[in-house]
Amino acid sequence: MPNQTINKTIYLDNAASTPLDPAVFAVMQPILQENYGNPSSLHQVGRKAYDTLIAARQSVADSLAVEPNEIIFTGSGTESDNLAIIGLAHANQSHGRHIIVSAIEHKAVLVAAKQLEAEGFTVTYLPVDEYGRIRIEDLLNSLTPKTILVSIMYANNEIGTIQPISLIVETIHEHYKNKWCPIVHTDACQAVGLLPVAPHTLGVDAMTINSAKIYGPKGVGLLYLKAGTTLSPLIVGGEQEWKRRAGTENLANIVGFAKALALAVVNTEQTATQLTTLRDEFITNLKTNIPTLFLNGHPTKRLPNNVHICIPDIEGESILLMLDAHGICASTGSACSAHDLEPSYVLSAIGLRDDVIHGSIRFSLGKYTTEEDLRYTVDTLTNIYHTLFSLSSAPIVNKSPKS
Amino acid sequence: MTKIPDINACHDNPSWLYSDIVKDHFFRPRNVLIDEENYQSDGVGIVGSPACGDMMVVWIQVNEDKTRIKDCKWRTFGCASAIASTSMMSVMATEDGGMLLKHAKRLSPEAIIERLDGLPAQKYHCSVLGHQALREAIEDFEAKPAT
Numbered sequence: 001m002p003n004q005t006i007n008k009t010i011y012l013d014n015a016a017s018t019p020l021d022p023a024v025f026a027v028m029q030p031i032l033q034e035n036y037g038n039p040s041s042l043h044q045v046g047r048k049a050y051d052t053l054i055a056a057r058q059s060v061a062d063s064l065a066v067e068p069n070e071i072i073f074t075g076s077g078t079e080s081d082n083l084a085i086i087g088l089a090h091a092n093q094s095h096g097r098h099i100i101v102s103a104i105e106h107k108a109v110l111v112a113a114k115q116l117e118a119e120g121f122t123v124t125y126l127p128v129d130e131y132g133r134i135r136i137e138d139l140l141n142s143l144t145p146k147t148i149l150v151s152i153m154y155a156n157n158e159i160g161t162i163q164p165i166s167l168i169v170e171t172i173h174e175h176y177k178n179k180w181c182p183i184v185h186t187d188a189c190q191a192v193g194l195l196p197v198a199p200h201t202l203g204v205d206a207m208t209i210n211s212a213k214i215y216g217p218k219g220v221g222l223l224y225l226k227a228g229t230t231l232s233p234l235i236v237g238g239e240q241e242w243k244r245r246a247g248t249e250n251l252a253n254i255v256g257f258a259k260a261l262a263l264a265v266v267n268t269e270q271t272a273t274q275l276t277t278l279r280d281e282f283i284t285n286l287k288t289n290i291p292t293l294f295l296n297g298h299p300t301k302r303l304p305n306n307v308h309i310c311i312p313d314i315e316g317e318s319i320l321l322m323l324d325a326h327g328i329c330a331s332t333g334s335a336c337s338a339h340d341l342e343p344s345y346v347l348s349a350i351g352l353r354d355d356v357i358h359g360s361i362r363f364s365l366g367k368y369t370t371e372e373d374l375r376y377t378v379d380t381l382t383n384i385y386h387t388l389f390s391l392s393s394a395p396i397v398n399k400s401p402k403s
Numbered sequence: 404m405t406k407i408p409d410i411n412a413c414h415d416n417p418s419w420l421y422s423d424i425v426k427d428h429f430f431r432p433r434n435v436l437i438d439e440e441n442y443q444s445d446g447v448g449i450v451g452s453p454a455c456g457d458m459m460v461v462w463i464q465v466n467e468d469k470t471r472i473k474d475c476k477w478r479t480f481g482c483a484s485a486i487a488s489t490s491m492m493s494v495m496a497t498e499d500g501g502m503l504l505k506h507a508k509r510l511s512p513e514a515i516i517e518r519l520d521g522l523p524a525q526k527y528h529c530s531v532l533g534h535q536a537l538r539e540a541i542e543d544f545e546a547k548p549a550t
Contacts, residue, residue: 110486317482318429325430334456334482343456355453391435392485393460393478394453 004260010328010373012254014213014305014366015157015190022262028217028256031367040239053249063258063265065198072223072241073254077189077210081108081151083245084206085183088149089116090232095180096146098133100124102134102163104346105153106187108314113151126152129153131298132161132248132350136171143175147182154191154202158346158362159182159297160306162195169203183229189213189221193264193367194272194304199224209261211253216260216366220253267367275304275365282307282363282374289382296360297348305365313395314388315358322384328377333360355394421483422520428487433494436462436476444476444548448539450532457481459489461536463496465544471501475537484526488515494534508541510534 011019054068061068073384074080083087089099103125113123124142126134134152143150150172155162169184176182185206188197193214199207205226212218225231231244238246264271264359286293286309296308312317316334323330333344334357343357354361389395421429437441446460451458458481464474475496479489492515496502502510512534514532522531 030448229540240536313480315481315485320488321429321483353454358453358456390437391432391478393449393458394480396460397449397453397458397480398438 008327010338010377012363012365012368012369012377013329013331013372015160015303015362015364016331017212017218018215018366019368020217020256021263023263024216024260025257027259028252031252031255034249034362039251045224049249049251052255056251058092059258060222060261065200065263066224067227069242070224070227072225072244073249073257074221074223074245075219075250077187077208077213077221078108079234080208080210080221081106081187083223083231084208085109085112085115085149085151085226087231087244088183088185088206088229089121091230093121093181094146095374096144096148097121098124098144098146099149099151100126100139100142100147100182101151102126102128102153103349104128104132104156104161105151105160105191106157106203109153109187121356122146128161128349130351131301132156132296132346133298133301134163134168136164136167139168139171140175143172143182145179149185150204151185151187153187154197154207155188155195156297156346157190157301158344159308159350160190160303160364161297162191162301162303165202165204175202190303190306193268194275196268197265199226205229211257211260214260214264217253217256219381220250220257241399270366272304273366275369276385278365278369278371278374279304279307281371282365282378283309285375286381289378290385296347296352297365303364306370307363307365308358309361309363310352311359311361311385313355313359313392313398314385316360318388319359319361319381319384321389323377323380326384327379328380331362331364333362334358420523421439421487422522424518424520425484425487425490425522428486428490428519429483432486432490434474434476434490435495436460436478439478442476444540446540446542446544448536448541448543450535450539451481453480457485457532459485459532459536461489461533461540463537463540465504465545466501469482469504471503472496472507472541473501475540477533477536482526484519484522485532487519488522488531489533489536491515491518492537494518496537504545508538510537 037045039053041052057068060071117123126138152163183205186204187208189210194210207224210221233244235246292309293309316332320332333347342355347357445465446463448461459479462476466473475493476490479486
């Protein structure tokens with residue numbers, strides 16, 4: 001296959017990062033250029049920055065239907081997850097030292113949980129079914145009087161499976177009734193703009209949101225934390241964010257994030273409807289062209305923008321590089337593309353064998369994805385499949401193993 | 404003197420994980436066996452497993468005096484470096500009138516990596532298996548009763 005010159009980029013890796021919305025850039029630009037003060041300074045330049053920060057925080061609070069003092073701005077979704085897991089566990093350990101997370105959380109949650117284990121906390125990793133959903137009975141069986149925190153992601157970043165968050169919260173509240181109840185956190189990074197995320201509706205006490213997944217700037221995220229919930233900071237040395245996250249506020253990013261979140265929330269239903277149609281047609285066309293291909297994750301309880309597939313007998317990194325040569329950006333769970341050469345733990349958790357995981361590809365659509373982009377992707381992937389299949393030893397070895 | 408392969412191996416195009424030679428052999432692999440049903444091989448070697456992510460089959464034909472490789476074909480399941488390194492191995496085995504069998508049995512992964520202008524360090528052990536498959540194919544040939 002020739003490595004041809006590419007005129008157009010078809011970006012189908014929106015679960016990794018989204019392009020900046022021009023409307024977001026427009027509100028950030030004047031701040032980067034003119035609004036340079038430190039919101040903590042008393043003079044006019046500082047006060048101007050302070051007022052801008054207050055307005056951005058109010059906007060975020062309005063988007064989520066929460067109070068401004070329930071928003072903690074951080075440097076990323078990862079930091080928000082770290083802060084939620086470690087910060088909540090440290091602050092609430094007088095009630096117990098047991099936490100529950102799902103086995104397919106983002107590493108920002110899993111590695112933070114591992115760190116707590118090393119400190120002597122007990123962590124339960126809830127398994128998931130073949131679709132990537134936790135079982136409510138497993139959750140119930142794991143709850144103890146010493147459980148202080150439950151963290152289950154709203155939607156999985158790899159396979160797009162949506163967890164029943166409201167049901168999880170109700171189950172926990174019912175289980176503890178009037179006794180001290182564990183704090184419930186959800187990582188909603190992948191869900192914002194695609195699913196309803198108001199914390200009160202979901203019932204969660206804490207929620208992670210990342211700007212870079214919703215057409216906002218990179219380097220800013222937030223942790224929603226219900227008023228009255230105690231948290232130990234990870235970054236100390238300043239009064240910012242009510243002493244829960246020290247450091248001069250990244251004003252332009254926060255303002256851009258606020259704008260991106262407002263746009264995401266107001267357009268959620270429309271975006272979800274549009275992307276679900278595109279997604280389902282894309283999946284149907286892929287299956288028609290490559291009959292051995294199969295979809296991972298839940299067929300319907302999945303993010304409107306997520307298409308995660310496995311193609312037997314060919315390998316993901318090879319597929320990715322050939323797609324890239326045709327201007328198409330996607331991602332893979334294949335070990336061959338990972339720095340540690342480990343296959344995706346999420347795909348292992350839903351029961352996929354290593355050889356199948358090697359042929360996994362994730363396409364994540366975005367609000368700028370068109371039908372034409374996806375048609376071109378189906379045609380290109382079909383050609384790549386035939387090319388790589390003709391090189392592949394797997395069909396030969398599977399057919400007649402060497403005696 | 405043998406050059407030690409550069410671990411980062413991105414000399415001319417730092418935005419690419421792989422060298423231009425790796426890219427070339429990945430996008431235009433040499434000596435792939437498409438029609439294995441009708442290929443008369445003197446020896447076959449299979450190494451790797453799908454679970455490890457890389458698996459290759461190598462077929463060889465040997466010249467009449469049974470000292471050199473006459474033809475070397477292959478099929479690989481694996482990542483770009485696995486495909487490119489098998490392709491390069493097949494070129495090395497057949498160039499200049501074909502490699503002597505005794506040399507081919509000692510073909511090292513380092514020699515293949517060097518000809519590829521390097522590979523990323525994490526790809527060394529898993530994806531460069533072509534020399535092993537070639538050795539197996541030669542041993543398969545040698546194990547057959549002389550005709």
